[in-house]
Amino acid sequence: MQTQPTVEHKPVIFSGIQPSGMLTLGNYIGALRNFKLLEDDYDCVYCVVDLHTLTVRQEAAQLRRRCLEIAAIYMAVGLDPDKSLIFCQSHVSAHAELSWILSKYTYLGELQRMTQYKDKCAKHADNINAGLLTYPVLMAADILLYQTHLVPIGADQKQHLEITRDIAQRFNALYGDVFTIPDAYIGKVGSRVMSLQEPARKMSKSDPEETYVGILDKPEDIRRKLKRAVTDSDGDIRFDPENKPGVSNLLSILSVLTGDSMDKLVNELSGKGYGELKTRTAECVIEALAPIQAEYARIMADKATLQAILDRNAERASVRANRTLDKVKHKVGLAPHGKA
Ligand code: ATP
Numbered sequence: 182m183q184t185q186p187t188v189e190h191k192p193v194i195f196s197g198i199q200p201s202g203m204l205t206l207g208n209y210i211g212a213l214r215n216f217k218l219l220e221d222d223y224d225c226v227y228c229v230v231d232l233h234t235l236t237v238r239q240e241a242a243q244l245r246r247r248c249l250e251i252a253a254i255y256m257a258v259g260l261d262p263d264k265s266l267i268f269c270q271s272h273v274s275a276h277a278e279l280s281w282i283l284s285k286y287t288y289l290g291e292l293q294r295m296t297q298y299k300d301k302c303a304k305h306a307d308n309i310n311a312g313l314l315t316y317p318v319l320m321a322a323d324i325l326l327y328q329t330h331l332v333p334i335g336a337d338q339k340q341h342l343e344i345t346r347d348i349a350q351r352f353n354a355l356y357g358d359v360f361t362i363p364d365a366y367i368g369k370v371g372s373r374v375m376s377l378q379e380p381a382r383k384m385s386k387s388d389p390e391e392t393y394v395g396i397l398d399k400p401e402d403i404r405r406k407l408k409r410a411v412t413d414s415d416g417d418i419r420f421d422p423e424n425k426p427g428v429s430n431l432l433s434i435l436s437v438l439t440g441d442s443m444d445k446l447v448n449e450l451s452g453k454g455y456g457e458l459k460t461r462t463a464e465c466v467i468e469a470l471a472p473i474q475a476e477y478a479r480i481m482a483d484k485a486t487l488q489a490i491l492d493r494n495a496e497r498a499s500v501r502a503n504r505t506l507d508k509v510k511h512k513v514g515l516a517p518h519g520k521a
């Protein structure tokens with residue numbers, strides 16, 4: 182009897198970024214950089230999660246443009262759209278459909294406990310819509326549709342990954358092994374890059390300009406922002422996130438981007454003063470972002486090609502996502518359609 186050759190399937194990665202603004206150094210260090218590092222060893226699905234972005238009021242033309250921009254950034258960090266599946270969430274209707282079904286397997290109490298929900302309610306008190314609450318269900322749908330093993334995210338998304346696992350386990354307990362249970366991948370250093378002005382808070386693209394470095398910022402802006410970064414007054418360079426959040430934040434950024442250990446950096450910089458730490462960090466950030474910026478400009482100069490890549494990849498993603506969605510629909514008892 183002839184034996185079939187075994188096909189080696191790589192484990193699946195899924196992650197998403199919202200097109201809610203131009204990306205920051207936090208998004209790069211906490212998420213994007215890891216996307217690229219993991220690309221060769223996994224079957225990767227990277228999504229621009231535009232449906233999530235609707236939870237906060239957006240200007241339509243700007244949101245449309247930003248979707249393309251984030252997809253271009255994915256490619257500019259080196260992700261290959263023929264290797265990794267790069268697409269817009271709203272182009273694959275299975276995400277919204279699965280989210281609707283999973284919301285019946287998610288408890289109100291667990292959604293109300295999410296810290297991002299509480300933070301967003303406080304920040305957007307004039308528009309506390311139902312989508313802010315059900316946001317993690319859509320995120321669970323994103324991840325579970327692709328039978329994902331690993332989800333590279335920043336530390337702020339850990340709670341959302343936990344609820345995703347809970348929903349999947351609850352569903353599997355009722356209907357059998359429908360979903361793969363995903364694990365979070367959170368980098369050891371840099372999983373929480375802090376605001377340059379309020380180093381106790383995470384750097385966020387929806388905060389004021391001076392609090393973050395944008396991936397596309399010009400060198401002079403990066404130098405200015407880092408020079409003005411809030412530190413403290415004891416003048417001592419050491420890694421102590423609790424008591425010295427500003428200095429520790431700069432050290433973490435340097436450590437991730439150079440690959441140098443914290444001990445090595447602290448040894449080199451001790452006694453040198455904050456000016457030196459800030460200059461070194463700025464130059465290192467400029468050097469890391471320069472090739473990404475050049476590649477981004479090249480990709481954005483040909484939007485037709487970019488659009489064609491997104492269209493093609495959305496079709497491929499739909500085929501994969503619908504396999505899981507069809508299984509789910511069958512399990513919960515939705516009527517089959519006539520398609521053979
Ligand atoms: P917003 O500020 O608009 O709420 P965000 O930047 O927090 O957006 P996303 O754009 O969806 O949210 O985040 C994309 C990825 O970047 C997520 O994995 C998130 O955990 C990570 N990330 C965001 N900010 C940081 C940060 N300051 N440090 C490390 N990782 C981050």
Ligand code: LTN
Nearest residue numbers: 195196197198199230233320323
């Ligand atoms: N919730 C995330 C963005 C996001 C995501 C995902 C991340 C939506 N769906 C699926 C990983 C996997 C955020 O706000 N940063």
